[in-house]
Structures are given as C-alpha cells and as structure tokens.
Amino acid sequence: MKIAILSRKASLHSTKRLVEAAKQRGHEVSVINHCKCYVVMERDNPSVFIGDHSLEGIDAIIPRIGASVTFYGSAIIRQFEMQKVFTPVSSLALIRSRDKLRSLQILSKAGVGIPKTAFANYPSDIDYLIKQVGGTPLIIKLLEGTQGLGVVLADNETAAKSVLEAFYNLNANILVQEFVKEANGSDIRAFVVGGKVVGAMKRQGKTGEFRSNLHRGGVGTAIELTPEEQEVAIQAAKSLGLGIAGVDMLPSTRGPLVIEVNSSPGLEGIEKATKQDIASIIIQYIEENINNTQEQKKDKVGA
Ligand SMILES: Nc1ncnc2c1ncn2[C@@H]1O[C@H](COP(=O)(O)OP(=O)(O)O)[C@@H](O)[C@H]1O
Numbered sequence: 092m093k094i095a096i097l098s099r100k101a102s103l104h105s106t107k108r109l110v111e112a113a114k115q116r117g118h119e120v121s122v123i124n125h126c127k128c129y130v131v132m133e134r135d136n137p138s139v140f141i142g143d144h145s146l147e148g149i150d151a152i153i154p155r156i157g158a159s160v161t162f163y164g165s166a167i168i169r170q171f172e173m174q175k176v177f178t179p180v181s182s183l184a185l186i187r188s189r190d191k192l193r194s195l196q197i198l199s200k201a202g203v204g205i206p207k208t209a210f211a212n213y214p215s216d217i218d219y220l221i222k223q224v225g226g227t228p229l230i231i232k233l234l235e236g237t238q239g240l241g242v243v244l245a246d247n248e249t250a251a252k253s254v255l256e257a258f259y260n261l262n263a264n265i266l267v268q269e270f271v272k273e274a275n276g277s278d279i280r281a282f283v284v285g286g287k288v289v290g291a292m293k294r295q296g297k298t299g300e301f302r303s304n305l306h307r308g309g310v311g312t313a314i315e316l317t318p319e320e321q322e323v324a325i326q327a328a329k330s331l332g333l334g335i336a337g338v339d340m341l342p343s344t345r346g347p348l349v350i351e352v353n354s355s356p357g358l359e360g361i362e363k364a365t366k367q368d369i370a371s372i373i374i375q376y377i378e379e380n381i382n383n384t385q386e387q388k389k390d391k392v393g394a
C-alpha cells in the first residue's frame with residue numbers, strides 16, 4: 092500500500108514511529124508536509140500538488156496536523172477525502188477536535204460525561220458563569236489552547252473575576268469550567284484506534300501543578316482502564332468521528348469526565364508508558380480499512 096503521513100517534519104518522534112511501522116509491515120510510505128501542499132479544484136478533478144508534482148496513487152493518509160495549521164491542514168485532508176483516499180482523521184473530525192467548545196457540545200449531546208462548562212458572549216454574565224459551574228475554584232480555558240497553555244485555575248472569586256474580565260477585554264474566546272479537584276493534578280489518556288482502546292496511561296502533573304500535560308512536566312504510567320472508562324473513551328472518539336484519538340479524562344466521584352479529545356495524539360509518552368507498539372496498531376487499522384474500501388470498490392464494479 093502507499094501511505095502518506097501528513098506531517099511538517101519527518102524527524103518528529105510520532106512521525107518517525109509511523110514511518111518505521113509502515114515500512115516494517117511492507118508498505119511504501121512517505122512524509123508529506125501539508126503546509127507545502129496546495130490544492131487545485133476543477134470539475135470532477137480535486138487534486139493535491141507539491142510544486143508541479145501531483146500527489147496520486149495514495150491509498151491512505153495519516154494526518155499529523157499541528158494546532159497552528161488546523162485550517163490549512165483540514166483543506167488538504169478534505170481534498171484527499173474527495174479522491175476517496177482513506178484517512179483515520181477526517182477533515183471534519185479534525186476541526187471538531189480542535190475547538191474545545193464544539194467538542195464539548197458534541198460530547199454532551201452524545202451522553203459522554205464532561206465537567207460542567209459554560210460559555211458566554213458578554214462580561215456582564217461573569218457572575219452567572221461562576222455560579223453555573225459551582226463557584227470557585229474554577230477553570231478558565233482558551234478555546235484553542237494546547238499543551239496546558241491557556242488553562243487557568245482561579246482559586247477564589249476575586250481571581251476568577253479579574254482573569255475573566257482580562258480575557259473578555261482581549262476578546263479571547265474562553266470557557267468557564269467546573270474544577271474537578273478529585274483528579275488531584277492527574278488525568279487519564281486513553282489511546283483509541285478504530286473504536287478500541289489500545290493503550291492507557293495516568294498522567295500526574297509535577298508537584299503543585301494542576302495540569303498533567305507531559306509538556307508541563309507531567310509523568311505517564313500505564314494503567315488498566317475500568318470498563319466504564321473504556322466505554323467513555325470509545326464513545327468520545329466515536330462521537331467526534333475520530334479513527335485515532337487521544338481521549339483525556341478526569342477521574343471524578345461521578346465517573347470519568349472527558350476534557351479533551353486529541354486528533355494527533357503523541358506516540359512517545361504512551362508507547363513508553365505502555366510498552367506497546369501503537370504505531371503498528373495504527374498501521375494495521377489503516378490496512379483493514381484500505382482493504383474494506385477496495386472490497387467495496389470491487390463489489391460495485393461486479394454489481
Ligand atoms: N476541569 C478541570 N479540572 C481539573 N483539572 C483540569 C480541568 N481541565 C483541565 N485540567 C487539567 O489541565 C490539563 C490541561 O487541560 P486541557 O483541557 O487538556 O487543555 P490542553 O489542550 O492545553 O491540554 C489537563 O490535562 C488536566 O490535568
């Protein structure tokens with residue numbers, strides 16, 4: 092099979108691991124920098140180019156689109172989708188997952204547990220927002236923050252109000268969220284591939300830190316998920332339409348609460364913690380789906 096990994100750098104750890112696994116399983120694999128691609132649209136012929144070279148004959152893409160280029164990356168994925176190239180992360184699922192508000196709206200509708208969260212247009216609603224999420228301490232989040240940057244813990248009402256006012260003044264889009272204190276600075280990352288949890292770890296933030304992101308110094312250790320946690324992770328990935336997802340959950344007294352679903356989850360931390368070859372599991376999942384697509388195409392010809 093011909094697999095293309097959409098990634099800005101071949102030297103990134105997750106990209107390298109996917110290339111390695113694809114080669115090991117006998118595939119032809121290339122790393123394509125989606126930022127250097129451009130699309131051409133004309134009647135019945137959606138194509139993707141790099142320079143004067145048209146990208147053709149690709150069976151599957153694996154998008155690894157960074158948060159800063161979501162819009163451009165989604166346009167490239169969409170163009171491949173129109174060529175019926177298989178992608179485990181669709182352009183729609185990518186866009187949904189990158190917007191914390193949109194994700195939470197979808198998750199809540201799908202019956203997935205989430206921390207109570209509010210979003211408003213006017214600073215005059217600040218008092219209501221604070222009340223809705225159960226008062227302080229509370230969490231304030233930028234809609235499109237990543238790696239723990241843009242997540243603030245406000246301990247008391249004075250702090251919460253002044254931070255919220257400052258954000259509103261900057262016209263930043265923010266969520267106000269219930270603080271789940273039972274999490275104790277930790278969260279659970281469940282790695283979902285093709286509707287199955289293929290690895291899970293608990294991430295513990297460093298001392299005095301409420302954010303457990305590995306980028307903020309958090310440490311991951313492998314864990315066995317409870318059946319409820321498994322089900323929630325699978326449901327979360329499914330409701331956003333992601334074939335590959337890193338589902339982040341906070342353990343709470345009322346069950347697991349999903350805070351975020353990542354569409355380009357890193358492989359380094361999870362493979363290290365679980366000692367699982369998750370890159371190969373991803374490639375196997377791609378193989379199964381390419382085969383299905385090809386079977387379907389054959390069926391159509393035969394009918
Ligand atoms: N509502 C919350 N209650 C307690 N801790 C939280 C809450 N939301 C986020 N956190 C902590 O902050 C970290 C970063 O939040 P997250 O929403 O995942 O943003 P990012 O996209 O920046 O990773 C989480 O991994 C978790 O440890």
Ligand SMILES: [Mg+2]
Nearest residue numbers: 238239339351
């Ligand atoms: Mg996160």
